[in-house]
Amino acid sequence: MADTRVKICGLRTVADIEAAAGAGASYVGFVFFEKSPRAVSIAEAATLAVEVPPGVAKVGLVVNADDAFLDALTARVPLDILQLHGSETPERVAEVKARYGLPVMKAIGIADAGDLPQIDLYAAVADQLLIDAKPPKDAALPGGNGLAFDWTLLANRKYWTVPWMLAGGLTPENVAEAVTRTGARQVDVSSGVEAAPGQKDPARITAFCEAALT
Numbered sequence: 001m002a003d004t005r006v007k008i009c010g011l012r013t014v015a016d017i018e019a020a021a022g023a024g025a026s027y028v029g030f031v032f033f034e035k036s037p038r039a040v041s042i043a044e045a046a047t048l049a050v051e052v053p054p055g056v057a058k059v060g061l062v063v064n065a066d067d068a069f070l071d072a073l074t075a076r077v078p079l080d081i082l083q084l085h086g087s088e089t090p091e092r093v094a095e096v097k098a099r100y101g102l103p104v105m106k107a108i109g110i111a112d113a114g115d116l117p118q119i120d121l122y123a124a125v126a127d128q129l130l131i132d133a134k135p136p137k138d139a140a141l142p143g144g145n146g147l148a149f150d151w152t153l154l155a156n157r158k159y160w161t162v163p164w165m166l167a168g169g170l171t172p173e174n175v176a177e178a179v180t181r182t183g184a185r186q187v188d189v190s191s192g193v194e195a196a197p198g199q200k201d202p203a204r205i206t207a208f209c210e211a212a213l214t
């Protein structure tokens with residue numbers, strides 16, 4: 001799977017960035033959602049962004065963010081991609097893309113076949129899609145819950161008109177199987193490479209990248 005691309009999400013320290021970039025990740029994600037154990041402030045992300053080597057894309061993850069927040073974020077942090085991880089409509093995705101001039105990745109939660117039509121809807125407006133597990137109804141977080149969805153739902157629809165990433169409950173132990181089953185060319189992980197919520201484990205980051213990239 002030498003051409004697979006990896007995103008490590010929820011980085012909070014320089015050591016996290018070094019581990020992700022050193023292991024061959026193509027994307028690093030910063031979470032701007034206060035309730036998350038992985039949350040960083042705009043000021044913290046501005047400091048971290050400087051440490052990201054060229055060639056590694058900096059992704060800013062927001063949840064139903066308004067223009068005031070996005071104005072402040074994009075003014076301070078040199079992001080390469082905005083990841084919209086809330087209930088943003090296709091119209092809002094198009095608006096964000098036009099206003100900030102950055103590629104937009106829309107996260108889509110999947111629990112069953114009834115969720116699949118959303119993928120085509122958002123593929124028409126987003127630059128990339130992140131196909132993730134739908135959070136449980138009582139979940140505190142809209143993502144980063146370490147839950148996988150039924151990968152066979154994607155088995156007959158491997159390709160959309162825009163690039164996509166597989167996310168949700170991926171780990172060093174299951175990522176190779178997930179790639180084989182879904183045909184994903186890009187994978188995203190957060191809790192699967194942590195020692196505790198919000199605390200990345202460099203050894204698990206390395207193991208995840210090795211499993212996904214070799």
Ligand SMILES: O=C(O)c1ccccc1NCC(=O)[C@H](O)[C@H](O)COP(=O)(O)O
Nearest residue numbers: 009036143144145146168169189190191
């Ligand atoms: O990670 C979070 O804390 C988070 C908070 C709010 C919205 C989204 C969040 N994470 C989204 C991601 O991009 C995760 O990497 C993705 O959901 C997969 O997470 P996991 O199942 O823990 O690998």
